[in-house]
Amino acid sequence: xxxxxxxxxxxxxxxxxxxxxxxxxxxxxxxxxxxxxxxxxxxxxxxxxxxxxxxxxxxxxxxxxxxxxxxxxxxxxxxxxxxxxxxxxxxxxxxxxxxxxxxxxxxxxxxxxxxxxxxxxxxxxxxxxxxxxxxxxxxxxxxxxxxxxxxxxxxxxxxxxxxxxxxxxxxxxxxxxxxxxxxxxxxxxxxxxxxxxxxxxxxxxxxxxxxxxxxxxxxxxxxxxxxxxxxxxxxxxxxxxxxxxxxxxxxxxxxxxxxxxxxxxxxxxxxxxxxxxxxxxxxxxxxxxxxxxxxxxxxxxxxxxxxxxxxxxxxxxxxxxxxxxxxxxxxxxxxxxxxxxxxxxxxxxxxxxxxxxxxxxxxxxxxxxxxxxxxxxxxxxxxxxxxxxxxxxxxxxxxxxxxxxxxxxxxxxxxxxxxxxxxxxxxxxxxxxxxxxxxxxxxxxxxxxxxxxxxxxxxxxxxxxxxxxxxxxxxxxxxxxxxxxxxxxxxxxxxxxxx
Amino acid sequence: xxxxxxxxxxxxxxxxxxxxxxxxxxxxxxxxxxxxxxxxxxxxxxxxxxxxxxxxxxxxxxxxxxxxxxxxxxxxxxxxxxxxxxxxxxxxxxxxxxxxxxxxxxxxxxxxxxxxxxxxxxxxxxxxxxxxxxxxxxxxxxxxxxxxxxxxxxxxxxxxxxxxxxxxxxxxxxxxxxxxxxxxxxxxxxxxxxxxxxxxxxxxxxxxxxxxxxxxxxxxxxxxxxxxxxxxxxxxxxxxxxxxxxxxxxxxxxxxxxxxxxxxxxxxxxxxxxxxxxxxxxxxxxxxxxxxxxxxxxxxxxxxxxxxxxxxxxxxxxxxxxxxxxxxxxxxxxxxxxxxxxxxxxxxxxxxxxxxxxxxxxxxxxxxxxxxxxxxxxxxxxxxxxxxxxxxxxxxxxxxxxxxxxxxxxxxxxxxxxxxxxxxxxxxxxxxxxxxxxxxxxxxxxxxxxxxxxxxxxxxxxxxxxxxxxxxxxxxxxxxxxxxxx
Numbered sequence: 001x002x003x004x005x006x007x008x009x010x011x012x013x014x015x016x017x018x019x020x021x022x023x024x025x026x027x028x029x030x031x032x033x034x035x036x037x038x039x040x041x042x043x044x045x046x047x048x049x050x051x052x053x054x055x056x057x058x059x060x061x062x063x064x065x066x067x068x069x070x071x072x073x074x075x076x077x078x079x080x081x082x083x084x085x086x087x088x089x090x091x092x093x094x095x096x097x098x099x100x101x102x103x104x105x106x107x108x109x110x111x112x113x114x115x116x117x118x119x120x121x122x123x124x125x126x127x128x129x130x131x132x133x134x135x136x137x138x139x140x141x142x143x144x145x146x147x148x149x150x151x152x153x154x155x156x157x158x159x160x161x162x163x164x165x166x167x168x169x170x171x172x173x174x175x176x177x178x179x180x181x182x183x184x185x186x187x188x189x190x191x192x193x194x195x196x197x198x199x200x201x202x203x204x205x206x207x208x209x210x211x212x213x214x215x216x217x218x219x220x221x222x223x224x225x226x227x228x229x230x231x232x233x234x235x236x237x238x239x240x241x242x243x244x245x246x247x248x249x250x251x252x253x254x255x256x257x258x259x260x261x262x263x264x265x266x267x268x269x270x271x272x273x274x275x276x277x278x279x280x281x282x283x284x285x286x287x288x289x290x291x292x293x294x295x296x297x298x299x300x301x302x303x304x305x306x307x308x309x310x311x312x313x314x315x316x317x318x319x320x321x322x323x324x325x326x327x328x329x330x331x332x333x334x335x336x337x338x339x340x341x342x343x344x345x346x347x348x349x350x351x352x353x354x355x356x357x358x359x360x361x362x363x364x365x366x367x368x369x370x371x372x373x374x375x376x377x378x379x380x381x382x383x384x385x386x387x388x389x390x391x392x393x394x395x396x397x398x399x400x401x402x403x404x405x406x407x408x409x410x411x412x413x414x415x416x417x418x419x420x421x422x423x424x425x426x427x428x429x430x431x432x433x434x435x436x437x438x439x440x441x442x443x444x445x446x447x448x449x450x451x452x453x454x455x456x457x458x459x460x461x462x463x464x465x466x467x468x469x470x471x472x473x474x475x476x477x478x479x480x481x482x483x484x485x486x487x488x489x490x491x492x493x494x495x496x497x498x499x
Numbered sequence: 500x501x502x503x504x505x506x507x508x509x510x511x512x513x514x515x516x517x518x519x520x521x522x523x524x525x526x527x528x529x530x531x532x533x534x535x536x537x538x539x540x541x542x543x544x545x546x547x548x549x550x551x552x553x554x555x556x557x558x559x560x561x562x563x564x565x566x567x568x569x570x571x572x573x574x575x576x577x578x579x580x581x582x583x584x585x586x587x588x589x590x591x592x593x594x595x596x597x598x599x600x601x602x603x604x605x606x607x608x609x610x611x612x613x614x615x616x617x618x619x620x621x622x623x624x625x626x627x628x629x630x631x632x633x634x635x636x637x638x639x640x641x642x643x644x645x646x647x648x649x650x651x652x653x654x655x656x657x658x659x660x661x662x663x664x665x666x667x668x669x670x671x672x673x674x675x676x677x678x679x680x681x682x683x684x685x686x687x688x689x690x691x692x693x694x695x696x697x698x699x700x701x702x703x704x705x706x707x708x709x710x711x712x713x714x715x716x717x718x719x720x721x722x723x724x725x726x727x728x729x730x731x732x733x734x735x736x737x738x739x740x741x742x743x744x745x746x747x748x749x750x751x752x753x754x755x756x757x758x759x760x761x762x763x764x765x766x767x768x769x770x771x772x773x774x775x776x777x778x779x780x781x782x783x784x785x786x787x788x789x790x791x792x793x794x795x796x797x798x799x800x801x802x803x804x805x806x807x808x809x810x811x812x813x814x815x816x817x818x819x820x821x822x823x824x825x826x827x828x829x830x831x832x833x834x835x836x837x838x839x840x841x842x843x844x845x846x847x848x849x850x851x852x853x854x855x856x857x858x859x860x861x862x863x864x865x866x867x868x869x870x871x872x873x874x875x876x877x878x879x880x881x882x883x884x885x886x887x888x889x890x891x892x893x894x895x896x897x898x899x900x901x902x903x904x905x906x907x908x909x910x911x912x913x914x915x916x917x918x919x920x921x922x923x924x925x926x927x928x929x930x931x932x933x934x935x936x937x938x939x940x941x942x943x944x945x946x947x948x949x950x951x952x953x954x955x956x957x958x959x960x961x962x963x964x965x966x967x968x969x970x971x972x973x974x975x976x977x978x979x980x981x982x983x984x985x
Contacts, residue, residue: 070981071892119882130892138882141922148926160922167881167918171911174895178907182900 004051004061007044008077011087012122014041015094019114027107034110035098038091038117045091048079052486059190060084062127072187076128081486082256082325083124086248089332090120092468093244097237100340100465109150109237112142116241123249129177129187132257137170139246143238151233158233165226169216173253176209180261189256194497195263207265210258211273218250220273220310221280224303231299232352236343239295243302244336248328251309255321255494259313263497266316271404274314274397278408278415280307285418289425294342294352297426298335301378304419305331305390311412312393315405316498320396321491322484327389329483330476334386337374337469341367344462345430354426358433366458368431370466377473379423380416384477390416506561509572511550512580516620519543520613527606533598537591540609544588547620551580560626567694571626575824578983579623579758582828585969586751587616589835592962593743596847599956602741603648611641611648615751622755627694628683628716631759635723636676638755642748643669646740660850664739671722671732679719686712698766717769717776723756724806727779737799742851745795746838749802750831757809757827765817774814778909781807785916794841795851797920798834801878804917805830811910812894815901822897824984825977829877829890832970836874839963840867843955854927856950861928863952868928870967875921877970880914885974 018037022030051061062078079087094117098110119138126132140163148159181187184197195203216223227247231239259266284304291297309331312324344367345360346352360368377384380391394416397409458466476482507514519540526539556577560568591612598605618637625631647665651657683693689709692698701709718729725733737745764773784804791797809830812823841851844860844867861868877884880891891914898907932946955963973980 068889068978068981070978070985071889071896133892134882134885134888137888141876141881141883144922149929156926159926160919163922164915164919167915168912171908171915174892174911175899175904175907178892178896178899179904182896 001063002051002061004048005063007047007051008061008063008079008125010044011041011048011091012077012118012125014044015114015117015121019111019118022107022111022114025107030107031098031101031110034107034114035095035102037114038095038098041117042091042095045088048084048087049486051079058489059127062190064127067131071130072181072185073130074128074188076131076188076190077122077125078127078190079125080490081488082490083252084486085325085329085483086124086245086252086332087121089248089329090117090124090245092472093240093332093336096336096340096465096468097240100237100461102461106150109146109235112146113237113241115139115142116146116246120241120245120249124252127189129181129189129192129257129261131187132189132253133170133173133177136173136249136253139249140166140170143242143246146238146241147230147234150235150238153233154229155233158229161226162230165223166216169213169223171213172209172216173213176206176213177257179209180206189260192261193493195261198262200264203262203264204268205265207258207262207269210262211254211265211269214250214254214258215276216250217253218247218306218310219303220250220276221283221303221307222276224280227303228296228299231302231339232293232295236339236347239299239339239343240336243299243339244332247302247306248332251306251313251324251328254310254313255324259316259321259494260497263494267498270314270316274311274405274408277307277310277314278411280304280310281412281415282418285415285422288422289418291422292354294345294354294357294426294430295339296352297354297422298338298342301419301422302331302335304415305335305378305386307415308390308393308412311408312389312396315393315396315400316495317396317400318488318491318495319392319399321494322487323389323392323396325487325491326385326476326480326483327393330385330389330473333469333473333476334374334378334384337370337466337473338378340462340466340469341371341374344458345371354429357430360431364458370458370470372427372431373470374473375423375427377477379420382477385473385480387477388480503563506559509554509558509561509570511554512547512620513617513624515543515547515550516580516584516613516617519547520610520617523606523609523613527610531606533605536605536609537595540591540613541588543613544584544591544616547616548581548584551577551584551620562626564694567626567696569626569630569694570624571695572624574984575758575761575820576623578824578828578980579754580620582754582831583616583619583623583751586747586754586831586835587612589839589962589966590743590747590751592958593746593839593842594741595958596842596956597741597743600847601652602650602848604650608645608648611645612747615639615641615645615747619751619755622758625759625762626696628687629693631695631762632676632679632683635679635720635755635759639672639723639752642744642752643672645744645747646736648744649741660739661741662739664736667732667739668736675719675722675729677719678715678722682712682715682717682719684712685709685715688712695762695766698763700768713763713767713769714772716763717760717772720756720760720763721776721810724753724760724810725803726776726806726810727783727803730780730784730803733803734796734799738793738795738850741848742795742838742842742845745799745851746835746842749798749838750834753802753806754827754831757806757813757823760810760813761820761823764813765820768816770814770816773810774903774906777807777810777814777906779807780804780810781910781913782916785913785920788920789916791854791920793851793853794857794924797854797924798837798841798851801917801920802834804913805834805878807913808891808894808910811903811906812897814906815897815903818901819897821981821984822893825893825980826890828980829886829973829977832966832973833874833877833884833887836870836963836966836970837878839959839966840871840874843867843959843963844953846953847956854924857924858927858930859932859946859950861925862931863950864955867955867963870963871928872925873967873970875925877974879918879921881918883974884970886970886977889974889977
């Protein structure tokens with residue numbers, strides 16, 4: 001076993017072990033130890049890129065051990081340019097979230113975050129279909145517990161909706177995965193790549209099942225209705241993980257498993273996916289224009305952004321898939337940051353209603369500055385991370401040509417403009433305008449902030465959590481090659497398999 | 500005709516199980532101490548499991564006529580015998596606190612449990628229909644008594660719930676046995692086959708008779724696994740029975756029914772009937788479980804639904820037996836944990852109570868809460884209950900492999916309905932106590948006073964730990980079970 005293989009297993013095993021240790025410790029130590037485990041997990045993640053041999057387009061490193069031969073299940077982990085950025089994002093966001101929890105109590109929450117990290121990283125690293133399904137399911141109950149245990153007023157309903165909706169999606173994943181594994185006689189994604197060993201009918205059936213499964217997770221309009229509730233009710237760290245990496249399991253799965261295993265089915269379904277993706281972009285933006293609550297607005301904006309990602313995937317071109325992968329990472333960074341900020345604002349103002357917020361620029365200039373940065377990044381300003389993924393999804397659609405795809409590109413571009421509109425509206429409401437004293441704070445009038453307004457300062461823990469995300473947003477925006485450097489070979493392998 | 504030689508070695512598990520019953524009876528007579536009785540049953544159970552493992556799964560059968568045998572060791576029979584022995588010892592462990600309290604005479608209780616175990620062992624090894632039905636009856640007969648075996652200490656409120664549960668169970672069971680026997684007889688009349696390996700689908704003018712016989716056999720045995728629409732006895736009986744006996748009913752008794760059904764459907768075509776029963780059983784079981792407000796009834800309906808998943812695999816005929824058997828083993832382990840936690844959270848001798856009684860129980864007893872979450876997650880087929888996830892994957896895999904994709908879809912959709920109630924109860928375990936209507940200085944103290952944390956007896960704790968360990972081990976190494984079954 002090489003050191004890289006050890007690192008690969010450690011990415012999944014360390015957080016899992018950490019969760020077990022944290023669950024057995026006392027609260028304060030547990031939070032520190034949890035953060036320690038999350039931080040240590042970054043080491044193998046940093047180590048993995050060195051395993052890459054520059055010429056080879058295949059896996060950087062892999063571990064393949066037979067686990068349950070009766071079910072064709074191998075413990076097959078691997079990493080390549082498509083999965084690595086998402087694994088790194090998972091590791092980063094988990095560290096930031098566990099560090100963020102230092103200011104509040106939450107031993108169980110820390111443990112759950114580590115379980116989530118193990119599940120999400122495992123999903124991105126799995127190169128076996130059944131193992132992929134297994135890790136896909138690992139996140140379900142911990143995320144339910146995060147929302148139901150630490151969420152807002154209406155958390156139970158939102159958590160139940162989340163868990164039942166996503167399990168409903170998993171049903172299709174299970175059926176799709178088993179259909180593929182049974183007809184091909186193997187669950188190995190590397191062997192199955194390009195639809196090897198599957199006839200046309202099986203590929204159609206498998207892609208339909210898998211696409212529905214991933215569409216629920218991503219989520220794709222009209223299967224998105226669980227998302228706004230879950231986001232609004234989830235605690236800050238829950239929202240960050242949910243938007244930052246959990247949704248990416250859907251889009252990643254669609255690229256790796258859907259397009260990878262059933263290219264013929266993907267080709268057939270591409271127009272439908274494209275239309276739904278553009279519908280998601282437009283619906284998301286239009287709904288956002290009418291939103292009155294901060295977290296709900298950001299949640300719906302996710303629907304729009306994931307629409308761009310799915311549009312990129314639907315074009316099935318090299319440009320489109322790369323745009324989708326970049327969009328995935330950018331959305332994870334920016335929306336993670338936005339949810340951190342929304343949480344910070346709600347903590348201070350005790351409300352997320354846009355009508356009750358205002359004048360943040362005066363009361364908390366630093367917070368307002370970071371919010372402005374994140375919102376502008378999210379609306380896709382060139383030079384920041386959000387731009388590349390969305391612009392090139394549109395470009396890929398235009399390149400694909402034909403009446404349908406050109407129309408879709410135009411509509412997506414209009415959706416992009418609407419995105420700018422609602423984010424500017426958000427900024428006008430929240431940061432500009434007269435400073436308003438939220439009703440709840442006014443009634444108590446004893447809030448520790450200066451003269452009953454929002455607490456102006458940004459604490460060290462908050463800076464610690466936000467600055468890496470802001471810096472990476474800028475870095476990826478200036479040099480998208482950071483994410484894309486290793487994707488071209490695996491993406492070309494995917495597109496070459498297409499008819 | 501010469502007297503045939505009997506291979507006594509292959510009968511070891513049966514000797515051990517039957518010997519256990521006798522030993523328990525003797526221990527009760529000679530020592531009249533509970534410790535001796537418990538020791539006899541425990542060591543007998545271990546001996547039975549050991550005997551089954553010694554015999555193994557590849558030995559030739561005994562009691563043979565021509566090439567067909569009435570006692571056939573097989574890998575499935577070996578696993579079944581081990582599981583029956585384990586369940587018996589486990590249920591004994593769960594009963595220890597209430598037996599100490601004197602809710603039932605220990606000697607009789609343990610004797611009946613050992614008899615039931617003997618029946619279970621016979622079902623697994625049975626090679627002909629008569630042995631099979633006798634085995635099933637030996638498994639259930641002691642349970643009529645166990646369900647009703649409830650003494651009340653002076654001053655305790657006397658309830659007839661267990662007596663009426665016993666009578667319900669008895670009547671339904673007798674009828675179902677009659678139906679199964681009628682089916683066996685009709686099938687014998689039409690095809691002349693009694694040995695399982697000679698069972699064939701009817702041909703010629705007698706085909707309708709043979710088919711009716713098979714249908715009646717399946718229906719008779721479907722009563723035992725509480726398949727819808729032959730399920731109505733189960734919730735009432737579970738609710739009325741003492742908790743450990745309810746645990747035995749929903750695990751060992753159900754496993755016996757599944758083994759018997761598997762023996763039939765593997766040889767003759769009953770796919771349509773089994774498929775319909777499967778769809779009805781899982782759907783109705785899950786939907787009704789959604790509305791339950793009492794713990795044991797919820798577990799009863801959920802175990803009805805679980806039987807539906809097993810029946811779905813059996814609808815494949817011989818190809819589904821391995822999947823059904825694997826699912827059953829995963830299921831009984833998880834179900835035993837669930838019942839074990841309920842026993843541990845309730846005072847000795849009490850019933851399962853209302854779901855509200857479990858509010859916040861996971862906060863008071865973290866280990867018990869974790870065990871119940873493990874069991875429920877497994878029953879819903881989700882991690883951390885990996886054993887349950889592999890169980891679901893096994894069944895879905897078998898169904899899709901044999902071209903029953905639609906039935907796999909029904910199974911998977913039912914898992915979503917099932918999750919709704921499993922997650923509701925699991926969340927209830929961690930809900931904070933309701934704020935009292937009056938102002939209280941220390942709500943936590945009031946909660947502790949009204950919902951005291953009961954001490955968990957050593958036997959119950961040991962059974963729970965062992966069962967959880969088995970569930971976790973099977974979750975990480977399910978191949979062990981698949982290897983043992985093949």
